[in-house]
Amino acid sequence: GAVVSQHPSWVICKSGTSVKIECRSLDFQATTMFWYRQFPKQSLMLMATSNEGSKATYEQGVEKDKFLINHASLTLSTLTVTSAHPEDSSFYICSASPGTSLSYEQYFGPGTRLTVT
Amino acid sequence: SQKIEQNSEALNIQEGKTATLTCNYTNYSPAYLQWYRQDPGRGPVFLLLIRENEKEKRKERLKVTFDTTLKQSLFHITASQPADSATYLCALAYFGNEKLTFGTGTRLTIIP
Numbered sequence: 001g002a003v004v005s006q007h008p009s010w011v012i013c014k015s016g017t018s019v020k021i022e023c024r025s026l027d028f029q030a031t032t033m034f035w036y037r038q039f040p041k042q043s044l045m046l047m048a049t050s051n052e053g054s055k056a057t058y059e060q061g062v063e064k065d066k067f068l069i070n071h072a073s074l075t076l077s078t079l080t081v082t083s084a085h086p087e088d089s090s091f092y093i094c095s096a097s098p099g100t101s102l103s104y105e106q107y108f109g110p111g112t113r114l115t116v117t
Numbered sequence: 118s119q120k121i122e123q124n125s126e127a128l129n130i131q132e133g134k135t136a137t138l139t140c141n142y143t144n145y146s147p148a149y150l151q152w153y154r155q156d157p158g159r160g161p162v163f164l165l166l167i168r169e170n171e172k173e174k175r176k177e178r179l180k181v182t183f184d185t186t187l188k189q190s191l192f193h194i195t196a197s198q199p200a201d202s203a204t205y206l207c208a209l210a211y212f213g214n215e216k217l218t219f220g221t222g223t224r225l226t227i228i229p
Contacts (some may be wrong), residue, residue: 004160034217043206043219044161093160105151106217108160 003027004096006109013084013116020080021112023094029074030096034106035067038091050077084116119144121220123207129226130197138192138223140207146185147209152192155204155222164205165192197227 003026013019023033032051036044048064050056050071058064068080077096081088091113095106124139140150146169153161167174167183167190174181180193194201204224208217 006160043221046216046218049216091158095160105163105166107163108153111158111160113158 002098002107004030004094004107004109006092006094006112008112009110010113011115013114015085015116016083018080018082019084019114020078021092021094021114023077023079023096023109025075025096025098025107028096028098028107030077030098031074032097033071033077034095034097035069035077035079036093036095038093038111044093047079081114084114086116089114089116119209119218121207121209121218123205123220123223125223126221127224127226129228132197132199132227132229134197136194136197136201136225136227138205138207138225140190140192140220142188142209145211146188148212149210150181150183150190151208151210151217152179152181152190153206153208155206157204161206194225199227199229202226 005024007022011019034049035047037047038044046059047062048056048058048069050069052071052074056069066082071077091111093111095108097106120143122141130136148169151166152164155161165174165181167181178195182191204222206222207220210217
């Protein structure tokens with residue numbers, strides 16, 4: 001149980017284009033989903049927290065107009081990187097939590113490797 | 118701001134021995150401390166969660182301790198195997214805040 005999928009697993013796009021990444025909880029309903037970014041040999045940095053049906057909460061320094069997050073259902077959240085630039089190249093990972101209380105652990109997706117050329 | 122340090126970037130342990138990883142934090146104690154395993158190019162996998170009022174948690178060959186006086190958590194893998202080789206991350210969460218703050222991780226290699 002507690003499986004989270006991400007699609008695509010990797011994507012290469014040209015500078016200036018937009019890329020959408022999907023995160024799905026396959027066997028549970030995710031009240032809260034989180035989006036992280038991880039650069040090589042660095043830890044996970046939280047980008048934003050999204051609750052189903054409401055606007056995402058972005059971390060300081062993360063541009064909400066550049067990284068659009070939609071959490072339209074209890075099993076799906078999407079991250080759209082708009083007008084991507086080479087510095088946006090990174091490993092993007094989502095996680096899902098079945099409750100808003102921290103008594104629940106987070107279940108992570110397998111990640112999406114984004115390369116912007 | 119809270120700083121989380123994991124003892125070493127890399128740790129090599131002989132197969133069969135116990136691997137001990139350290140997670141130290143500054144400032145106030147978290148409500149929960151979690152340990153994750155991450156393999157290259159993959160998302161983290163949840164291993165264990167320990168609450169601030171718990172001293173120790175076990176799961177099979179894994180053991181986690183939590184010392185709020187020392188502001189430290191230790192993560193032990195007993196009877197280590199080459200398949201245990203991975204990066205291990207500790208993560209902290211606080212009451213009233215859903216966010217997890219991750220340490221930089223320790224890359225563990227079990228040598229056959």
